[in-house]
Amino acid sequence: MNYKKMLVEAGKRMVESGLTVETWGNLSLRDPDTDLIYLTPSGMQYDDIEEEDIVVMDLNGNRVEGERKPTVETPMHLLIYQNRFDVNAILHTHPIHSLVFGVLHRNIPAIIDEAAQTLGDEVCCTEYALPGSEEIAEEALRALKDHYACILANHGAVCVGKDLDYAFKAAKVLEMTAEIYHYALATGEKITRISEEDGEYMRDFMMNHYGQNKE
Numbered sequence: 001m002n003y004k005k006m007l008v009e010a011g012k013r014m015v016e017s018g019l020t021v022e023t024w025g026n027l028s029l030r031d032p033d034t035d036l037i038y039l040t041p042s043g044m045q046y047d048d049i050e051e052e053d054i055v056v057m058d059l060n061g062n063r064v065e066g067e068r069k070p071t072v073e074t075p076m077h078l079l080i081y082q083n084r085f086d087v088n089a090i091l092h093t094h095p096i097h098s099l100v101f102g103v104l105h106r107n108i109p110a111i112i113d114e115a116a117q118t119l120g121d122e123v124c125c126t127e128y129a130l131p132g133s134e135e136i137a138e139e140a141l142r143a144l145k146d147h148y149a150c151i152l153a154n155h156g157a158v159c160v161g162k163d164l165d166y167a168f169k170a171a172k173v174l175e176m177t178a179e180i181y182h183y184a185l186a187t188g189e190k191i192t193r194i195s196e197e198d199g200e201y202m203r204d205f206m207m208n209h210y211g212q213n214k215e
């Protein structure tokens with residue numbers, strides 16, 4: 001598989017999704033066969049990034065290929081891969097509705113089926129930490145737990161998955177859930193979240209039975 005090409009195309013897909021603007025956000029992939037990490041370069045427009053701009057590192061952060069400065073959030077990407085062996089793709093975006101809760105420092109509960117199925121019982125928000133710092137890396141890992149998304153306080157979102165498609169799905173579902181939660185809170189009425197039991201049932205169903213190739 002050409003991981004550099006996949007990452008270049010994913011950068012364009014991220015900007016087109018509207019989940020981040022300009023050069024903000026960043027992405028990475030892990031090749032599970034070699035444990036090499038492919039990172040987007042720092043501060044480049046996603047439309048301008050080519051395969052030779054991708055930085056390749058080992059799991060300890062030693063550069064293996066590429067001349068560019070990698071994303072400033074490289075410590076966060078590496079720490080997640082070092083601790084989450086189920087994760088092969090990380091998408092960091094700055095989405096509007098998720099950031100409403102990022103500035104409130106509030107978690108987003110599973111209030112719709114898609115969130116319960118894809119993200120887990122709750123998406124947690126970190127404490128504030130500076131971009132690019134070791135602290136933000138540790139906060140992101142802590143808030144992610146064994147889930148697929150977290151919110152970086154006053155900053156953005158981190159979504160992960162076994163592959164790029166899952167990370168993108170998590171990113172879209174998180175933003176959709178945040179938008180609905182925002183509207184629901186604005187009514188001032190009581191909000192009913194999905195029970196842990198129903199959430200677990202749906203996650204098991206999605207993981208083991210949903211789709212054309214499963215019974």
Ligand SMILES: [Zn+2]
Nearest residue numbers: 025092155156
């Ligand atoms: Zn960011």
